[in-house]
Amino acid sequence: MDIRLAELKDISQLIRMRWDFTVEHDESKKDSSFEDFKQECQSFLEKAMNSDQWFIWVAEINGQIVSHIYIELIQKVPRPGRITYPFAYMTNVYTVPEYRNKGIGSDILRTVNKWINENNYEFVIVWPSEDSIHYYKKNGYVSSTEPMEYVPSKD
Template sequence: MNIRLAEAKDIKQLIKMRWDNTIEFDESKKNESYDDFEKECQIFLEKGLNSGQWFIWVAEENEKIVSHIYIESIQKVPRPGRITYPFAYMTNVYTIPEYRNKGVGSKVLSSVNKWIKENHYEFVIVWPSDEAINYYKKNGYVHCTELMEYFPS
């Protein structure tokens, strides 16, 4: 199992995994246009991988991506009297079904956590599904309820 940052050569697999992840948890989306989604996601991933803002960690076996975690680096506004470090937004955490409950996702998350420390991120935020809360807790994350949201109408 190789854990590494994604590259342009991985885009097609990442698009398919995003589609599969969505359909797995919301079957109502299976009749949407894959072609339209693929075009939009292709543009997002090409820009993201080249931006220095998005970092996509993958676990691959025999050149097949079996798990991934997307990290967006968010720069904070500097404040006098302290060094300003970015924080990370974690999203699109997914392991294909046949590799679940085998420690693969935890290995990817462990690599991400190490990278986060090495790159001096201040903290990581993630919105876990109810089913994923224990996965994050066992990997050092603390469940909190301090977030507020605004939904423009």
């Protein structure tokens, strides 16, 4: 197994995995247009991979991406008297169903955690599903107070 940062050549696999991840959790989405989604996701991934803001970690076995974790760096406003490091927002954590419960997700998460430490990022936030809380806890994550949010009206 190879754990590495995603490359442009991985985009088609990442698009398919994002589609599968979404449909797995909300079957009503399978009636959406895959072609429309593919175009939007392709554009997003190309921009993300060419930026210093997004880092997409993948676990690959025999040329197939079987797991991934997306990290977006969030820059913080500098404060006097200290060096300011960004924090990381973790999202789109997914392992292909037939590769689950084999330690692959934990392997890729440990790689991400090591990278976070090596780069002095301040912390990582993730909003886990109810089913994934154990996965994060066994990999060193702790629960925190829910953030507040504002949702603009769609009037």
